[in-house]
Amino acid sequence: MNDSNSTAMRPSAPYYAVIFTSQRTTDDETGYARMAERMDQLARQQPGFLGVESSRDKDGSGITISYWTDLASIRAWRDNSEHRSAQEKGKQKWYESFHVRICRVEQSHSFPPAG
Amino acid sequence: MNDSNSTAMRPSAPYYAVIFTSQRTTDDETGYARMAERMDQLARQQPGFLGVESSRDKDGSGITISYWTDLASIRAWRDNSEHRSAQEKGKQKWYESFHVRICRVEQSHSFPPAG
Numbered sequence: 001m002n003d004s005n006s007t008a009m010r011p012s013a014p015y016y017a018v019i020f021t022s023q024r025t026t027d028d029e030t031g032y033a034r035m036a037e038r039m040d041q042l043a044r045q046q047p048g049f050l051g052v053e054s055s056r057d058k059d060g061s062g063i064t065i066s067y068w069t070d071l072a073s074i075r076a077w078r079d080n081s082e083h084r085s086a087q088e089k090g091k092q093k094w095y096e097s098f099h100v101r102i103c104r105v106e107q108s109h110s111f112p113p114a115g
Numbered sequence: 116m117n118d119s120n121s122t123a124m125r126p127s128a129p130y131y132a133v134i135f136t137s138q139r140t141t142d143d144e145t146g147y148a149r150m151a152e153r154m155d156q157l158a159r160q161q162p163g164f165l166g167v168e169s170s171r172d173k174d175g176s177g178i179t180i181s182y183w184t185d186l187a188s189i190r191a192w193r194d195n196s197e198h199r200s201a202q203e204k205g206k207q208k209w210y211e212s213f214h215v216r217i218c219r220v221e222q223s224h225s226f227p228p229a230g
Contacts, residue, residue: 017134017218019180021168053136055170055178063170063178065134091226099225103132103218110214111206 011050013105016068022098024060032094035086042082048073060096067105074102126165128220131183137213139175147209150201157197163188175211182220189217 024032043049048069056062068074077083090098139147158164163184171177183189192198205213 013216017132017216019132019134019220021180053178055172055176057170061170063168063180065136065178065180095226097226100223101128101132101220102222103220105134105216105218107217108215111210111212 011067011069013107015050015105016071016074017103017105018066018068018074019101019103020064020066020098022062022064023096024056024062025094025096026060027093031089035089035094039083039086042080043077046073046077046080048076071102126182126184128222130165130220131186131189132218132220133181133183133189134216134218135179135181135213137177137179138211139171139177140209140211141175142208146204150204150209154198154201157195158192161188161192161195163191186217 040052043052043066050067050069052064052066054062054064066077068077155167158167158181165182165184167179167181169177169179181192183192
């Protein structure tokens with residue numbers, strides 16, 4: 001799981017989360033891994049980006065959650081041209097199916113409690 | 116990933132998601148697995164439950180997202196006595212750390228598009 005900045009990432013609600021759940025095809029492992037790493041890098045450079053957490057099981061099903069300050073930042077990232085191109089290739093060859101949910105984070109708590 | 120009902124689970128927004136991200140200790144694999152399965156069963160029986168998706172990596176970090184019709188259902192599940200007992204044991208031995216986020220799902224879309 002790539003959550004290197006999730007522990008530090010404890011902004012006050014409200015903020016936004018994009019839940020991306022997907023089922024991979026068995027195609028193009030190398031190209032997929034390269035794209036996933038590039039999109040992770042690129043997302044981190046976007047205005048309003050707060051953090052990302054992701055996990056993929058051996059069966060090819062995965063969850064990625066990215067966190068953002070506001071909806072405008074999410075729309076700008078969706079419309080980023082390099083991201084658009086990755087989205088198209090995703091539909092053509094990398095994903096059997098996916099589901100995107102845009103969410104407003106309204107409450108949160110942690111263990112151990114934040115100092 | 117346990118997402119047996121996630122494909123079918125496409126209610127219209129708004130509904131609610133509980134994002135639970137956690138880091139396991141290395142303790143009590145058997146007890147943890149038994150609890151996780153029981154909580155999955157029990158959650159599915161609660162009023163307002165819509166679905167659950169989860170994934171845990173080999174390094175012990177995991178994401179579980181449960182979906183609910185409303186906040187009252189989430190509170191009732193949080194306060195369920197068997198669930199409360201599992202939460203306590205979680206803090207005592209199963210989790211090094213966790214983060215809970217209560218979210219309102221405002222928009223969603225799928226690929227392939229819903230028929």
